[in-house]
Amino acid sequence: MIKDNFSIQGKGHIERGIKCQDASMVECISSGHYLGIVADGVGSAPFADVGSTMAVNGLFKYCDEHITKDSSFDDIQDVLSEGYTEALEQIDQYIRERGAGEGDCDTTLSAVIYDGETVVFCHAGDGGILVKYTDGRIEAITTRQKGEDGVSVRPLRAGKDSWDSGVVHDAVSVMLVTDGMLDGVFQPVLVNLPPDREILATGNFKKDQVYITAAEFFMNPNAVYQNEKIKKIEVKNNEDKPEHVFMDTFLQGDLTEEDEADFKQCILAAYEKMMAKEELEMVMESIESHYYMVWAVANIKDDKSVVLLMNEKSDVQSQPVQYYKDPNWVWRQECYDALLYGRPMPEIPPDDPLFTEDKIEINTQDDKISEERLDQRENFEINGEELIQKEDSNNGIWRKVLPWLLKKRHGEGD
């Protein structure tokens, strides 16, 4: 089993003298299961770093003591939930003893127990857990838990009814990340654009697509951890734990053109056994056009936490080659600008692997939900209908353009 974890102070926090408020851990516990935990102290909480550290340590101790070799997946799920409660109680006690405010130690908390095949997870907050399956798919198994305003986070303190938990099988890798990495790298806005401005304004659209190149970089053992061609791969020992210098440097985000070359090397190593030479060249060409992943990591201001567990002995199939191509970033950037500023949407390019008609159907469903939600949103109570109608008549955007574009794509349009 390959396991690693990083919690790195964000550039924004360094500039403002704020310590890293993330905490993480990955260990093999007494039962032989692997436990990965990540916590992100809520920025507005004065003791966020204390909260995240206590949550990680409290949950680890509880799981280590209560999960046994014979525990069923249901048992483990119960223990995780109890561990969350225990960690929350420890934080509450800390707050009471110091006379601090109720939310002063607020933190997110995401955790997995992994046996090399099955992931049992529990999740609170706006971070995420990604799983790579034996068929090669990579998906997020959690959703961001946000407050009603779409901005604030529902922390661990939101309680058991708010926590999400479950079991997934056929997992060859699992990764836990805090929101900075999730929103900036693994599920960035450009791969999760809404279909029109109306839905954009409500925020009620799916953000579940994963940027596969980034996910493979971390979750494919051949990319970094078993890649002997990367010269910077060293494992040094310090007092705490072995530290993966290459990955640590990469996540620090002070990246150079040399890092772009190393990144390319990693992706080549990850994919070279998965596809034919011509296919590999096509995929690499799409990635090298922007090195979006390198840009994205360098651009994150928030603290960055990543916890990795990979069963390197698993047999993994590959998805069709299109799955591994980078999106058409320029087109997606144009879509972003069009959505934000009400410009006509650009035509759908033939080379964007993430754009599918299925995606539209999903968002059409979201549209119905969003209209129900509009009535509940305070900002649309007054003149909301009039405002939205005006928006539609002015811009049209995807709702009206998409059917025409799709016909055109299928050769039916003029």
Added chain:
Amino acid sequence: MSEQLSMDRILKDKMINSFGEPHLACALLLDTSQSMGVGNRAIDSLNEGIKRFKDSVTADPIARNRVDVALIAFNSQVDVISDFVPIDQMPTPDLEADGMTDMAQGIQTAIDLVKRRTNMYHSLGTPCHKPWIIMITDGLSTSTEDDMQKAADRIHEEEAKGSHGRLSFWALGIDDYDSDELFKLTKRVLELRDQDFSGIFDWFSESMACISQSQVGEHVDFGILPENARKAVKDRTIDEDWD
């Protein structure tokens, strides 16, 4: 040793622009009632001031990429002249003065637009500063008392949300403006003498530039107001609690 990748180089070379940069939404809410056209001086100066505001903010390379502006005019009716656009694409209309002063409806429309804008930023994961609404008026509202109270309540509600508020509402009164009415709306009341908007729009553009270059949530000190403008009390330096 390679040089560290500069964001400018990446953005320029790779054609992915600054979608991750923090944005600042600013709605200009402009009174175009008949009284603004008396002698054509105020409305003409306002038209010039808007052009000057656009030019000043656009001249700042950072602010240009981060400030989005909407234009809303109100008299007997409310007219959204322009929804939010980047400052360099903001239209500079030749406003004409006519009609009554439905201030309450203008305020409600401006708040709707600003909140919608903020929701868009949040949905796209775009960091954003607290939005500004700058209302410029010269006279008494002709909205009903009840409607004005609802508008005031909504401003107060938005300004009180969260730890730092979700809106900064500014009111600039000119000539015989009703200070009592504006103070019911906000504490950020400025008054302008002699109908010359050039200095105050310079001040607004400098403030926009300062905010746009700050960290989201960071306190920003505003500059000294121009000679012909002042806070609607004696002190001409903006208090810290105005941010």
